[in-house]
Amino acid sequence: MHGEIVPYYQPIVNGDTGGLYGVEVLARWKHPKSGFIPPDVFIPIAERSGLIIPLTKGLMAKVVNQLKPLLPKLPDGFHIGVNISARHINAPSFIGDCRVFGKGFQGKEVKLVLEVTEREPLIDNPHLVENLNTLHNAGFVIALDDFGTGYSNLLMLSVLPAKELKIDRSFVSGSHRSEKDAALVEAMLLVARRLQLRVVAEGVELSEQALQLTQWNPDIVLQGMLLGMPMPQQRWLVEVLGEPDAAAKI
Ligand code: G
Ligand code: G
């Protein structure tokens, strides 16, 4: 792939206090001629070709470089989420790649979240469960992304050492007005409570949605347009951390 893969950061905030909970790292491909190519286009290709492994490793290294100098300004226990493909989890290098990522933040109080995505069936390979267990025991947070759709389902919750559940935005978008979506979101919140999982609501666009979700579960954390779109490090520094001077120096 020519051009550069760069990390964008989307803020994630606590529903009840509005305080900063963390960020999700989202890959962006800056093509020298075509401009930005969306991840929906290049991620599936990278997954099929195996390039997703060096791509994710490279992204992790950039995230360490960009966020490490900011850590003193971030809240304790700041969550940094990266999307991980099944293909990578099954690869022999996976545990090592994650440990290198973790070492990058050594001595700092951050939580690294591995967001497991659902495009491919996840449990076909026994090493996958084993690898995720190893990383869970090493202090990584395993999150099920796009929960409620595709392969991100109750069986995955049963088999994987997940500690975080990210409710897919298709349920969140109707949760404040549709009885049906509300019932489904409430059912997911109940499952999460029984299993003691943190819940992230994805794709929150309206204050009515944020209000409703927080009423249901005050510990919920929110991600979406209402709280902030994915943005490059420089803009993030200014808009989220209020650090125009730091941004100017980078
Ligand atoms: O912003 P958004 O268009 O960023 O992302 C679209 C899709 O691409 C999402 O499903 C997201 O999970 C996926 N995606 C974005 N960045 C990465 C990445 O670094 N790795 C993987 N595996 N998926 C990613
Ligand atoms: O599948 P995953 O949750 O990793 O993907 C995150 C995707 O959601 C990215 O494509 C990001 O740009 C997009 N996104 C973030 N906030 C919103 C939102 O409020 N509404 C919609 N429709 N998409 C969003």
Ligand code: MN
């Ligand atoms: Mn994700």
